[in-house]
Amino acid sequence: MAGVGPKKIIVLGAGVIGLTTAIKIQESGGYHVTIVADTLPSDPKTIKYTSHWAGAHHVSLAGSDMRQRQMDRETFETLWELSAPGNPAEKCFLRLPQEEYHCEERPRPDVLEIMPEYRELQQDTPAWPATAVHGAAFKTVTIDTPVYLTYLMSRFLAGGGAVVRGSVQHIAQLVESGAHAINPDEADPASPDAIVVCAGLGARALGGVEDKDVYPIRGQTVLLRAPWIRFGRTLSTVKGTWTYVIPRRSGDVIVGGTLGPDDWHPRPRPETTRDILQRVLALCPEIAPPDIRAVREPTIDDVLPIVIEEGCGLRPGRKGGIRLEVDDGGKVPIVHNYGHGGYGYISSWGSASIALGLLASALKKRDPVLSAKL
Template sequence: MAPSMSVVVFGAGVIGLTTAVELLRQHPTASITVVAKHLPGDQSSNDYCSSWAGANWISYDDKLGAQTDYEYVAFQRFLTIAANFARQSGVKRFPLRLVYDEDDIKKHGTEQIQQKWYEDLVGGVTEVPKEELPAWASFGLDLTTFMINPSIYLAWLQSHLLEAGVMFLRRSYKHIDQVFEDFSNAFAIFNCTGLGARTLGGIEDKRVYPIKGQTLLLSEPKIPLSRMYMHKINNDEFTHIFPRPLGGGIIVGGIRLHHDYNDQPDMDLAKRIKRRACELCPELGNPNELTVIRHNVGFRPSRKGGARIEKEQRHGKWLIHNYGAGGTGYQASWGMAQHAVDLLPKDVANRANL
């Protein structure tokens, strides 16, 4: 019997793990190895942002394109996961309330705000009655999407891969050619290194840059919250409240600071986050009485011009890039993975299985 196709996934964040699962789905006989410096369970704000994510599904794009295509595919996959593996995966179908203030209405208008490309996908978007909104709010929309507990979800993806025979190796590389040298029999290597693509030798993609995020992990309340909340303050700050499934506490945030490398939490910002969260969701109680378990700082692996999903030949092998998701790593993960795996030349895959 001829050996199966050998493929390496370099990187074990949500994009790398999802890519490995998609590889397994499309090529069930392939020999897959995931190699990475950080694996599920690790917490490194600089190198491994997947564990710090909110995380949920909500599209920020108004125009259809590659990004919305990725998000559409991911939503459909999360539907299946939530329906069949909610207790194992930490993925839960959950209501979300989007809240807009007067500045939003002046800038965009209620008609434009209501026009969501994903309205049919999520099962409808409805206007929130005025009496249910905070006093400062001018408009609100309710929809149902997904809430994800990253610590459970990442471990679940890894467990699925391990059960299928995928090998995991903890290794650190400074140059992409070192990966090719260590895995000389691989037909293809998938580069899912996130922020690491900026400094990885042989790649050094200067379009990649960090978007700093800061959140607070709050103690699980006695009475569970009934929905998620989001409200954009300005280009840098916003309020989100994400109750994590399976007793994972509540994540509140947050910020989007481009090109900010400071990994220390801003305690003044933390106070603003608590105050705004309680204004948006009175069920949380008094800001001064919130039990903060942890202050989180993470760096979204963004890329100017959008995610890079493309292939190139290197040393007679295929190198397929899949990185640069920014703050959409979870909500676009399955679509990005599908696109990346579809780039694997079919003739290579077929020859490997002859």
């Protein structure tokens, strides 16, 4: 264990949850944080790294879960601030009007009522889908996920953080000698003061964690080039699936989507891509090029030429929801922050705040004199 000085913390994982948590801990002061991960934001896209494949926009799905509501609200407030004109992170985001349509009644009070310029829509709204029973409009942010992940990593490194690339087989490897066990040429061999597990789907197989409540929720998307789209639109169904249109600042638009629990298939399915495009064109005919819409009703064949990429990712779902707790029975405290499913970007800053609180409390319990300086 370290003596007087910054507490040495290892964050396991470099997805949006790991990066956000590492920054939150680092910027609170009194910690030296090292991220250990085998895949980083700068790597080519891979099925092993879910955060690259997300949409993403901030539209909370928390329902009556008050903890989730609070995490989502804190995260939105942070993202709204980051997206403000002149903020160094501004170009990661697009502020835009959002329309949400639902095929079932919404719980009251609606979690979305806190969003800027919130209003309920009427059924004479031009875009109202035939199957919808409720609609709402508000302002939110969309996130250009590859750009944002690079921003988070740069912010972490600029603040003095360290990154060690490597695969961890068992949490005991880090407990005994920290990141040195993964890369002895770059890391301090001292045991860390605490470890924060942000391993996502990897928590299922990680030795010493092996959380069998973790499972994949496969999502498939299509990336289009459609810079004329500057609004978001979503239709949710009673089956719990969504059709969505998420434009990015760059002019790219990501559309989807699917929910496939326990589906491990690592490649886009062509028939699913076509289904997504058909649903999106029905919900948002504006996705077709304007010159085509000016002369006739568009078809799916008019959308195919603007397809950039088909993708799929394995969201890290967990039975019982996000695991935010401390295992304090071993040599060092282990803080768990994983199992976000499709809520990663939506709740990232809020869950990082909870993880930081758990970490500080665990360290204070073990060393109240030193922890008072944190």
